Every structure is written in structure tokens, then in C-alpha cells.
Amino acid sequence: MDIQQAKFEYLLRLGDSSLIIGHRLSEWCGHGPILEEDIALINIALDFVGNANSLLTYAAQVEGKNRTADDLAYLRNERDYRNLLLTELPNGDYACTLARQFLYDVYTFYLYEALKNSKDDTIAAIAVKSHKEITYHLRHTTEWIYRLGDGTAESHQRLQTAFNDIWMYVPDLFDMDAVDQLLINEGIAVDLDSIKNSWNKRVNEVILEATLLIPTTAIKQKGSREGKHSEHLGFLLAEMQCIARSYPGATW
Amino acid sequence: MNTKIHTKEEIFNILSEIPDPEIPVINIFDLGILRAVILDDMLCTVLITPTYSGCPAMKVIEDDIKIKLNAIGISNLKVELVYSPAWTTDWLNESAKEKLRIYGIAPPNHSSIDKGLLMGKVRELNCPQCGSLNTNIISQFGSTACKALYRCNNCLEPFDYFKCF
């Protein structure tokens, strides 16, 4: 594996995660619990899809095989997708969506903050832009974690259950392999060990402040780096890719 | 095709007049979206920068630029998206902010490098309709990515706030 191949792989990991969580959030469009939340989630979804577009456009360019961002988004199968397992989990109830989003927002907050210093100028520029957006996302989800956790007995219980259910996907966030190692040495990628403490600290602080318990689980789900996904991704892709695959080359 | 009859300053000024598709009282120069015009022998390259990563207005702006340039006889052109330096509301000048206020959108009221944001610090904001400071936030996310939704407790009108970014 050379640097170009590693960079393509790394860009897929970043871009696919944004695309898939953006798509998940977009499923709330027209179904939000209140109008303001509906609008907020769709705005956040749009930020992610925009970020995915930037990253996958660059990925296609790095790959140099005349593919476009749309080709990568619509014409790859699930085993070729490199999104984090957390991002593909179903929306569930509103507590599930917010628990998933909160863990992911804290993660991207520190990841993109570090990526601003990437020696790859394009990745650094995309990171500067996205980090500003992520700051708003994190603020929004943090407020909701407090509101639901320290809310009614019902909202408290639902949010606690939501965190408990997704906790097994946390190890996947910080998994690293040869791709990371090669690019860390080049100063392009972020050493995920270096943001793990910040992630733990912030997540624990907010969960405790929200009067919830930090979940514990012996199960450690990993696999996104090799394209090993949960059963949920295939269904998501089927819906997301349906039009593009049914009408090849269609424009709209 | 002849780019020679127009200087890049002329082209820049012409493109500056293009209104923002979402907030037509300010143009793409006021907003800081239009970054530069580069003239080569045969090619006119226009550099623009997105406000937010997923801003759907960028495609419309790109089309508007092409239409405007075609109208003055420039057809060999390229619109390029640049990400660095990242767009910031700090680029909005005073006249643009005043135009926003008159239009009913409260303009960004402090520097984008305010670290209080993440801690949930909310600044006092004047209602663009009646000027009252008795306002509160409804949602950090409004009708477009760049706006938040507020309510005035004095005149009871809701209003958009062009948030600092």
C-alpha cells in the first residue's frame, strides 16, 4: 500500500461516515418531534452531506480513476463502505438519535480539530470549515442530552437505554490499522489515541451532568475499517442508492 | 470568445452584483462568497467559497455566474470552489449588516472567534423590527444553515439571526 492508496482509504472513512450519518438524520425530515427540531436536524444533515461531498470529491481525485463523488456514493456496495458502525445505526426514538449524534459530535469535534493541522492542505481546509459547523452540532446535541437526561422519568429512562444500547460501538470509533499508521507518520491522519482522552472526558462529564450513568459493556464491536458492517447498512444503501441505480446516469 | 475586452476588475465588479439566492438584499461580494477572478489568455476562472459545507445556494450562484459571464460574451469559463481561507461572517462589512437588519434579519453581532459558543453562552440581541433587547433564542438552526431563530418578547415577532460563524 502506498500513500495515495492509504489516503483514498482514509478519505472514504471520513467521507462515508459523514454521508451515512447525514442520510440517517435526513430520515427525520418531516418527522421531527417539533418543527424547530425538524429544521435543526435537517440543517445538521445538510452540513454532513456537504462535508461528505467535499471529502468524496477529493477521494475520487486522489484515486485517479475518473470516478466522481456521486459514483462513490451511489455505486458502491456495503462491503466497500468505510463509515463508522455508529453512524449506520437506526434512528430509533428521539433519544436514540440524540445519543448516537452526541457521541459522534464529540468524536468529530476533536477529530476535525486535529485534522486542521493535517499536512494535506485539502484535508486541513475541509477540516477548518467543518469544525465550525460541528461546534454548532455539538452544542445542540449537548443541550438535548441535558434536557432529556435531567428531564422526566420517561425521557431519562429512554436516553439511558439509548446510551446503553450503542455503547458497544464505541471501540470502533478509535480502531486503527496500517492505513492510519502510514498516514500518521506522514502527518496527514490523526492518531485516534491522541483524542481518546478528550472524548472520554467530555462524554463522561455531559452524561453525568445529565444525571445518567456511564454505560459499561463487555462487547466490543469493530469492523468498519474492513467494511464489516451491521445488518442496518444494506437497507440504508438500498434506499439511498435506489434511484441512481435504477436510472443509471440520470441527472436532477 | 474574447476575454481581452474586459479587465478582471470589470468582471469582478459585474459578478459582485449577483444577489444571494436566499437573501437577495445582499450580493455575493458583500457576503464574501466571491473571492477572485483570474484571467488567462483563453480562460476566465472565478473563485468562490461556500458559506456552509452543504449550502444548496452554491449551485445556484455558480449558474448565476455563468449566465452573467455569458451575457458579456465570455463563454470559456470555470467556476472553482475554494475552501481556504474558510468563510467567516467576519467578512460581512457594516453596509451588508445594515442591509440585513433592514431586511428583518439580525446581523452577526460579534467575532466568529468567540469561544463562548460551545459553552452555550447566548449574547443579547436586538430585535431587527423594534430594536428591543428583550429577545430570546428559539433554535440555533433556522430557515437556512446560516441563520438561527429568535423571538422578540416586546413586539412578539419571530426573527432570523445571521449567526456568527
Ligand SMILES: [Zn+2]
Ligand atoms: Zn421586536
